[in-house]
């Protein structure tokens with residue numbers, strides 16, 4: 407009887423499935439029934455051979471075998487790659503870091519629309535097979551957007567980008583990389599606040615914050631989102647905005663992958679034609695001048711909000727170099743705000759007037775994929791002597807690892823400028839716990855690439871030492887700031903707690919409300935969860 411009822415219901419619901427998923431309340435009660443929710447998506451589990459005989463959920467290999475064969479039954483083998491099938495190896499090699507490439511999911515699922523994303527969340531709940539979500543795949547550590555033995559949900563077929571009729575906003579699906587976004591928008595002389603390297607994904611960058619070349623004027627990516635379309639734990643698809651589910655909207659501005667799978671990012675557009683930018687490379691004798699220029703531009707950022715900088719102290723091929731990556735939002739070379747930088751003799755200079763897309767391709771080429779990678783994050787009050795201290799400790803810790811094969815290492819410095827911080831209060835604020843009164847802030851991103859797995863332990867240790875020494879020094883100098891930027895943080899860093907106790911509590915309350923059983927905490931275990939660090943064993 408129950409079977410018959412469900413079959414009839416399934417036929418009825420098939421037609422209205424999309425409507426259901428988009429208009430029902432996302433808040434699930436204790437009587438929530440995954441089977442019924444799938445039926446509402448047009449999926450009758452009794453018609454899926456392996457699911458009808460679902461015997462045990464205690465064996466996760468078995469759970470994922472069932473989940474993946476169900477996905478194949480529903481979506482076809484071209485959208486579901488299992489180990490050994492064509493497409494599986496070429497997919498796992500598409501990540502930026504080798505650590506993520508080494509992870510072997512049971513299957514890779516490529517949804518074509520938001521409702522498919524809803525269905526995979528529900529199938530994961532039904533079978534208890536865990537999942538991970540990949541947008542651009544640039545998070546560095548293993549398991550960030552990949553999952554051993556589970557379902558990797560690859561958003562690459564969600565490539566839609568549409569402009570609103572007044573062209574004031576762009577609705578962008580998370581299969582887009584920033585290069586795709588910029589090239590699609592540039593024919594309209596428009597852009598959005600997004601990533602600075604061509605191959606970065608829209609999904610991860612936006613949910614962790616998002617720093618753009620234009621952030622000194624418009625703020626971070628998450629602060630330029632008008633609304634998110636998000637698949638919640640119950641499979642219901644909602645649009646979160648300042649007026650619709652505002653608590654969820656707030657949480658998605660910096661809260662990462664803890665609240666749902668975002669299927670559309672509606673970003674405010676800005677007018678943008680050509681700009682100026684590139685890299686200027688300096689030798690070690692110029693480091694003090696570079697630090698002065700970096701600090702002074704950071705302090706004076708409000709004087710010309712078109713200006714931006716990313717300055718790295720680097721080590722490559724036995725040489726210490728500084729790279730000052732300078733950008734200006736207008737097609738004007740050598741704007742006077744950069745005069746201190748431009749007076750420093752440079753070894754190489756690629757600055758010129760160019761398109762945004764072109765500049766992101768230049769920075770893409772200095773970040774090749776196929777290498778082992780680690781990224782770390784620290785934030786302090788902006789202080790010139792501390793910049794110098796970080797640079798010195800970086801080279802000091804580097805001494806122990808310079809023989810690591812293929813090592814390219816940098817301590818990359820940016821300023822979270824006062825105008826950036828002021829933009830964070832827009833539309834009810836974000837989850838990051840930063841305020842303009844504490845700015846400007848120094849954002850330090852130690853980052854290293856190398857080739858040999860045998861060097862992992864000592865390279866991670868050198869980074870950990872650098873972070874511990876700098877944090878301790880900043881404490882004694884009264885320059886400490888708790889905030890850890892998710893998009894650069896390592897697996898050993900506790901990001902969400904760094905947003906402050908009250909923001910962490912608020913994020914947990916939002917998660918509890920929209921995901922009472924913790925689907926995005928336990929069935930999607932990778933990356934930064936609401937408590938602690940992904941890996942508690944800091945080297």
Ligand SMILES: Cc1cc2nc3c(=O)[nH]c(=O)nc-3n(C[C@H](O)[C@H](O)[C@H](O)COP(=O)(O)OP(=O)(O)OC[C@H]3O[C@@H](n4cnc5c(N)ncnc54)[C@H](O)[C@@H]3O)c2cc1C
Pocket residue numbers: 502538539540541542543544545546550551561580600601602603605606607608609610611612613614615616617618662663666667668669773893894932933934
């Ligand atoms: C070379 C390089 C350049 C960078 N440049 C910048 C920069 O200019 N500005 C900046 O702010 N940061 C920058 N970053 C950091 C970057 O923002 C992070 O690495 C970010 O995680 C990348 O996003 P992704 O979509 O490519 O990564 P992914 O690895 O695909 O995703 C990262 C995390 O976000 C989750 N996620 C992705 N999409 C969704 C979604 N739609 N819904 C729910 N969860 C999702 C994933 O599950 C994963 O946990 C850079 C990093 C690198 C390596």
Ligand SMILES: *[C@@H]1O[C@H](CO)[C@@H](O)[C@H](O)[C@H]1NC(C)=O
Pocket residue numbers: 465466467468471
């Ligand atoms: C789990 O299930 C898989 C696939 O059905 C099977 O090969 C394996 O032996 C099972 N493992 C255990 C411990 O039961």
Ligand SMILES: *[C@@H]1O[C@H](CO)[C@@H](O)[C@H](O)[C@H]1NC(C)=O
Pocket residue numbers: 593594595679
């Ligand atoms: C974009 O800007 C250029 C240069 O100002 C102009 O020639 C072109 O017509 C503009 N295109 C659109 C679609 O507005």
Ligand SMILES: *[C@@H]1O[C@H](CO)[C@@H](O)[C@H](O)[C@H]1NC(C)=O
Pocket residue numbers: 739740748
């Ligand atoms: C900008 O400065 C560089 C040297 O730093 C110089 O080569 C170039 O000609 C200048 N461009 C303009 C338009 O002034």
Ligand SMILES: *[C@@H]1O[C@H](CO)[C@@H](O)[C@H](O)[C@H]1NC(C)=O
Pocket residue numbers: 585604605767770771773774775
């Ligand atoms: C960016 O770099 C990646 C990895 O090296 C490469 O596969 C991709 O084609 C590059 N993208 C662009 C637009 O240059």
